[in-house]
Every structure is written in structure tokens, then in C-alpha cells.
Amino acid sequence: MSPSTPAPLAFDPTDPVALTQALVRCASVTPTEGGALALLAAVLSAEGFSVERPVFSEPGMPDVENLYARIGSEGPVFVIAGHTDVVPPGDLAAWTHDPFAAEIEGGTLYGRGACDMKGGLAAMTSAAIRYRRENPDAPGSIAFLITGDEEGPAVNGTVKLLAWADARGERFDHCLLGEPTNPxxxxxxxxxxxxxxxxxxxxxxxxxGHVGYPHLAQNPIRGMVRLLAALDATPLDAGTEHFDPSNLEVTTLDVGNPATNVIPAQAKAVFNIRFNDLWTPQTLSAEIERRLCDAAGNAVRYEIVFEPTNAVAFLTQPGPFVTMVAEAVSAETGKRPALSTTGGTSDARFIKNYCPVVEYGVVGQTMHQIDERVATADLVTLERITHRLLATYFAAAQQA
Incomplete structure (x- = not known):
């Protein structure tokens, strides 16, 4: 897979709105690179960053392009992480603006990926460039970890990019991931x-069997109801200081039976648990198996299979770095942000194995929706927050 070559830049990359528009115009629907990584490579290379574009493969999975960039040779190393791939736009006729035109109307920029997460990535990139232009001899290093596989299987993306960088001797101190965190x-x-x-x-x-002869059959639906009730009868936990209680949700329930006079042979259900830091996948699956075994006794024949998962619960403990991010937000917005662990998974689950990571980005109300959009004012605010954070971070490092 050969990287595409972008056209010469026609905008100032310290302008987060212009950079967001340029990225949104790259139709990088996962796993297609779409020119987005090539654009970032051109932008960062022109500013003195060393840039590499590793491609990772896995049998049965599409090859995925990634990007690693760094400026500076000393520590500490501040990492900006994110993804350029986006979900498909869906019904194009339902959009009021072309999803890859990045049109601005009434102070709002429309397009697939505008908030998840090309807008956040663009604003942070603009901030890093502005900071380095203003402080060419600043201590420490800024690095970028950008994948094209966050919205896809997440197999050939950040998890492998981190391992690749680690094998080359790259070490990271703190990371800011630009997911759209604000409600x-x-x-x-x-x-x-x-x-x-x-x-x-x-x-x-x-x-x-025949519903008229139930003594000759055994209805699996009764057993399924019994088992699901047992899973739901007692809360998994009461939550922790920073996490809500773990929750189990049944997502499908099916017997595949089109006939009203036939007792089915089998019933199937799928459930998903979003769990907090009291559990690991291993301890949680053991608890589920225990509940099922107790409820089934000798009366219900069942099988439980857990899908492999790399989505583990984690927490970046509140401390100096978290405080520094919160103070940068507060200084630019006038309000102290809440510290949260809600929502789905993100690539932070991989990054946390290498350095402390926090997530902060634009308002995410329209992510993955028709007419996904971001306020241009929010892009400017995020650029200022990131710039302030970088200045504070490296000033503190210099004083240490």
C-alpha cells in the first residue's frame, strides 16, 4: 500500500478550522486512508517533524496505514493521539450538506468525522504547530500517534503502532487523546x-415438538428466561469512586421459529456488559458462569461463550497531569470540567499500557450521525486549550 501524495497546502495549518476542513474532505472511511494521513504527514513534515507511515497487516483483516511523528529528541515526550478513519456516511440523500465537502454554515462545520474525530485532531495539531513555531528551542518532544483503524476492528491500528514505537525505543510520558468527550x-x-x-x-x-403435546417437548424459552433473570437479579456491583455500576444489557434474543404451533429446539441470547475497574474480563466471565450454573441446576441445558475482548477497564488516577488538563480547560472556558469514565471504549485502552492518558475533545452530540458537525468556535477553543496545556506542560518540565 503506497501512501498517496497530497497537493501543496493552500492554508495555514495553525488554523484549526481550515485544517479540519482539509481532513474532512479526505474520504477516509475505515479502513481506507483516503488521503487523511498523507495530509497530516505533509503538514507535520513541513513543520520539522520526522514522520513515518507504518502499515500493519493481519490475516483476514484489511491492511491499515498509520502515522507516527515526532519533533524533539529529549524528554518529556507529550503524545497527541487520535484517528483519521471515519464511519460510513450512510444515506447521502439524508445529509443537508455533502459529508465530505466540509461546508460551513452559520458557524457550524458539517461533515463525516467533523467531531469524531478529525476536528479534535486538527485543533490539537494546529496547537502543537503553533507552540513549536513560538518555541523552536523548547525542551522535550511532541509526538503524534495516529491510526486509520479506530472505527474498524482496531487490530492493525493503535495497538500495533504502540508496539512498533516501543520496539524502536520510543518512550512516552503523557498522552492526550482527542476523542469528542464533551456532551x-x-x-x-x-x-x-x-x-x-x-x-x-x-x-x-x-x-x-408440537405445542399440543408439550409433554413430548422441552421449551428452551423457559430456561432462557430463567437464566437471564438470574443474571439480572443482583447488581454486579455498586460502582466505585470514579465509575458507575457495571451494567449488563441483553442485546438480542431469538429462537428462529416462524411457526406458532411448534415448540422451538433452541433459544439464543447475546448480552454485553460494560464493567468498571472492579472487574477484569476473566473475573467477570467467572461470575457470569457461576450465576448461570446456580440458576440452571439440572433443569436447563445451556452453553455460554464469551467473545475475545481487549476492552478492559482502566483509570488514569487524578494527579498533576489530570489537574493540568482540567486547569487548561478552565482557563479557556471559565468552567472546571467534570472527570468522567462514562461512554464506550476508545484507543486509550491501549495507550494506558505505555503512559498515563486522558481524553479531551470537541462536543460529541452528532458523532456517527447524519449531518455530523462541529462548531467552528469549539475548534478554536480546543486549539487554545491544547496550546495552553503544551506551554504549561513543558514549562513545568523545565522547572523540574
């Missing part, structure tokens, strides 16, 4: 952790 306003929320995710597939076996 409604730029002052709302910083993510300091994420819940884990575990999916279970439950099958209950019965004996198919």
Missing part, C-alpha cells in the same frame, strides 16, 4: 478512564 459544551468533561466491554453468547437447548 454539550467545551467546559463539560474530561475522560480519565473507560469501562471495559465483555460480550457473552448464551444458548439454551430444548426439545422441539
Amino acid at each position: 454539550a459544551a467545551m467546559s463539560d468533561m474530561i475522560k480519565i478512564g473507560r469501562r471495559g466491554s465483555l460480550t457473552g453468547k448464551l444458548t439454551v437447548q430444548g426439545v422441539q
Whole structure:
């Protein structure tokens, strides 16, 4: 897979709105690179960053392009992480603006990836460039970890990019991941952790038969109801200081039976658990198996299979770095953001194995939606917050 060559830049990369527009115009629907990584490579190379574009492969998975860039040779190393791939736009006719035109109307920039997360990535890139232009001899280093595989299987992306960088001797001190963390306003929320995710597939076996002769059959639906009730009867936990209680949700329930006069042979259910830092996938699956075994006794024949998962719960403990991010947000917005662990998974689950990571980005109300959009004012605010954070971070390092 050969990287595409972007056209010469026609905008100032310290302008986060212009850079967001340029990125949105790259149709980088996962796993297609679409020119987005090539654009970032050109932008960062022109500013003195060393840039590499490793491509990772896995049998049965599409090859994925990634980007690693760094400026500076000393520590500390501040990492900006994110992804340029986006989900498909869906029904093009339902959009009021072309999803890859990046049109601005009434102070709002429309396009697929505008908030998840090309807008956040663009604003942070603009801030890093402005900071380095203003401080060419600043101590420490700034690095970028950018993948094209966050919205896809997440197999050939950040997890392998981190291992690749680590094998080359790259070491990171702190990371800011630009996911759209804010529910409604730029002052709302910083993510300091994420819940884990575990999916279970439950099958209950019965004996198919005629509904008029139930003594000759065994209805698996009764057994399924019994088992699911046992899973839901007692909360998994009461939550922790920084996490909500773990929750189990049944997402599908099916017997595949089109006939009204036939007792089905089998019932299937799928459930997903979003769990906090009291659990690991191993301890949680053991608890689920215990509950099922107790409920089934000798009366229900069942099988439970758990899907492999790399989505574990983690927490970046509040401390100097988290405080520094929160103070940068507060200084630019006038309000202290909440520290949260809500939402789905993100690539922070991989980054946390290499350095402390927090997430902060634009308002995410329209991510993955038709007419995904971001306020241009929010892009400017995020650029200022990131610039302030970088200045504070490296000033503190110099004084240490």
C-alpha cells in the first residue's frame, strides 16, 4: 500500500478550522486512508517533524496505514493521539450538506468525522504547530500517534503502532487523546478512564415438538428466561469512586421459529456488559458462569461463550497531569470540567499500557450521525486549550 501524495497546502495549518476542513474532505472511511494521513504527514513534515507511515497487516483483516511523528529528541515526550478513519456516511440523500465537502454554515462545520474525530485532531495539531513555531528551542518532544483503524476492528491500528514505537525505543510520558468527550459544551468533561466491554453468547437447548403435546417437548424459552433473570437479579456491583455500576444489557434474543404451533429446539441470547475497574474480563466471565450454573441446576441445558475482548477497564488516577488538563480547560472556558469514565471504549485502552492518558475533545452530540458537525468556535477553543496545556506542560518540565 503506497501512501498517496497530497497537493501543496493552500492554508495555514495553525488554523484549526481550515485544517479540519482539509481532513474532512479526505474520504477516509475505515479502513481506507483516503488521503487523511498523507495530509497530516505533509503538514507535520513541513513543520520539522520526522514522520513515518507504518502499515500493519493481519490475516483476514484489511491492511491499515498509520502515522507516527515526532519533533524533539529529549524528554518529556507529550503524545497527541487520535484517528483519521471515519464511519460510513450512510444515506447521502439524508445529509443537508455533502459529508465530505466540509461546508460551513452559520458557524457550524458539517461533515463525516467533523467531531469524531478529525476536528479534535486538527485543533490539537494546529496547537502543537503553533507552540513549536513560538518555541523552536523548547525542551522535550511532541509526538503524534495516529491510526486509520479506530472505527474498524482496531487490530492493525493503535495497538500495533504502540508496539512498533516501543520496539524502536520510543518512550512516552503523557498522552492526550482527542476523542469528542464533551456532551454539550467545551467546559463539560474530561475522560480519565473507560469501562471495559465483555460480550457473552448464551444458548439454551430444548426439545422441539408440537405445542399440543408439550409433554413430548422441552421449551428452551423457559430456561432462557430463567437464566437471564438470574443474571439480572443482583447488581454486579455498586460502582466505585470514579465509575458507575457495571451494567449488563441483553442485546438480542431469538429462537428462529416462524411457526406458532411448534415448540422451538433452541433459544439464543447475546448480552454485553460494560464493567468498571472492579472487574477484569476473566473475573467477570467467572461470575457470569457461576450465576448461570446456580440458576440452571439440572433443569436447563445451556452453553455460554464469551467473545475475545481487549476492552478492559482502566483509570488514569487524578494527579498533576489530570489537574493540568482540567486547569487548561478552565482557563479557556471559565468552567472546571467534570472527570468522567462514562461512554464506550476508545484507543486509550491501549495507550494506558505505555503512559498515563486522558481524553479531551470537541462536543460529541452528532458523532456517527447524519449531518455530523462541529462548531467552528469549539475548534478554536480546543486549539487554545491544547496550546495552553503544551506551554504549561513543558514549562513545568523545565522547572523540574
